[in-house]
Amino acid sequence: MTMDQRPHRNPALPPRRPTTPPILRSRFALGLTAAAASGRFALQECLDCGAIQYPPREACHCCLSDRLEWRPRDGAGTLLAVTCVRKPYETYFRERAPWRTGIVRLDCGVSVVAYLHGRCAEPPARVRVRACLDRAGRAVLAALPDKDVTDMTDDPLMREFSNSPKGRHVLVTDGTSEIGQAMAIAAAEAGAETVWVGASERWKAAPGFEALSTIPQVTLLPLDVTDTQSVDTLAGQIGGKVDILFNTAEFHRTHSALSRRGVETARVEMEVNYFGLLRLAQAFGPAMSARAAEVPTNAVAWVNVLSVFALANYPSQGTFSASKAAALSLAQCLRAEFRPAGLRVLNVFPGPVDEAWNQTELPPKIAPRRLAADVVRALEDGLEDLFPDPVARDWYERWRADPKVLELELTA
């Protein structure tokens, strides 16, 4: 491994501590964040009079109806006025000043206050408004130029909202699976400075694993998430450098509660899919939290490859679903604990992935390479939840509409 060539921080000075923007929102306003978490910009719409409103409120600003629904919007609008805050009071904003802010009149008729991308033209100008998650994981609005410009994502505002692997040190916890290998390759292609890739029982010579070492940024390392000593050993070696952790370690079998006698296979699912996450969190989480504002690179994100079966049990893969539901629950806890540091937890909920243990699932199945590309994109876009394929999105929509109805359909 060669030395990082970027300017190093002065080790005699105190470290830069993570700061975050304000986190509190009203229950009604959190609808904006809930949509932004999976990359959608949504506004409240009154089901009685049809009015669209911003900022979010508990009742319609026109007819006082409380029958409001969050509906996706394209965010197209016109930038009307601009101001610039140069000396903010709060530490987080002060560290990143100046903040260029504007009022945008959306085409749907409401005006919003948004941060401005540096390449937005002077008003009046056409812009696209997006809801982005800030470092506190709360939605704020950002106005982008009407059309993509070169180096769009290099803008300081975009970098603040992004958790891109570019220039960062990343760990892929299991490279023996196709998903893990695709993730390592995608991270390297996205410009990761270092890609550490773990493997348990390397003597099994998993197809494709050793070949990863031909990628210049890649280093292969032993890591077994079922073994606390193995996890702690690796954390001792690289835990102080990991900026993004991709947890791809997964034990996948296709059993229902009654189709497999005994609990041993289900226990391994829990050991890898649930306790593995817990071991990784305890070994890598504190150091990542402490390095969330470090220069030249900082820890930014933790990626969990879950499954859409975490939302509702898929009986033919019933015990696997249960282990992923447990992992999802723990990932939510991790989110709460990473929030003060501004570390993003990206939960990925694929439908059936096109891999050997899904051989009897009918298409469509998402290809590992496609999944990995979507994960990188979601990091760049600063998302918190990713439903990358049509099956996943369909399940998610049905789950949102009525989890009980989805359960009834799945258990028919």
Next chain:
Amino acid sequence: MTTSTLGSLAALVADLAEGNVEVVDLTQTLAPDMPRISLPPEFGQAAPFRMEEISRYDERGASWYWNNFSCGEHTGTHFDAPIHWVSGRNLPDNTTDTIPPRSFVGPACVINCSLEAEQDPDFLLTVDFVTDWEATYGRIPPRAWVLMRTDWGKRTDPAEFQNYDEAGQHSPGPNPDCVRFLIEERDVLGFGTETIGTDAGQAAHLRPPYPCHFYMHGANRYGLQCLTNLDRLPPQGAVLICPPLKIRKGSGSPLRVLALAPRT
């Protein structure tokens, strides 16, 4: 108890104290990275050795350090009881808690196959190889442990120890006729190896599959595997001590295997 028996035990104690008799540890260290047996993924799998801290002089227990460990019955250096195999399922006293304790102590015959195993990892021990060995070192006594020395225990790299390729594991073991000979003609107590099983890595393709398991356990005999330090034992003359944990209806257990050997 006769005076001469008391005398021989006293002599043993004296020999141990004076170092004329050495206690040789034939056990691999139990650790999470100890290679484990791995079956094709559709089968149930033996759990690897794992250790989780309960407390270490900390808020979980201020003055004490201890761990919980978990593993399969067939993890690390371990003992195979006859009930482990279907051929031994209905025999009397076939489990770790019912095997007569006298079976856990017996003479050890160490057959050195290390050269052959180095040249051919799929080496199979034959009757001729055993009778040639007997011609040099003497006949295998009844109720003896026969230990197949391959120096496999010196393979500290898991990849070398497992020695896998697309066809599975390549490691030495006995051939079917040899196993029957040891049972029927020599009345052995059991068969021990340094590899992950008492059978060869490719023994699934022998007839019967896994002959050492099939015949040994079918005759109410025992197995030991993942032994090490067999090179420190004489071909004849050592005494093996190998009591498994007293697990009710256990099919086997990790254990500490010791040998008493004359100082060389």
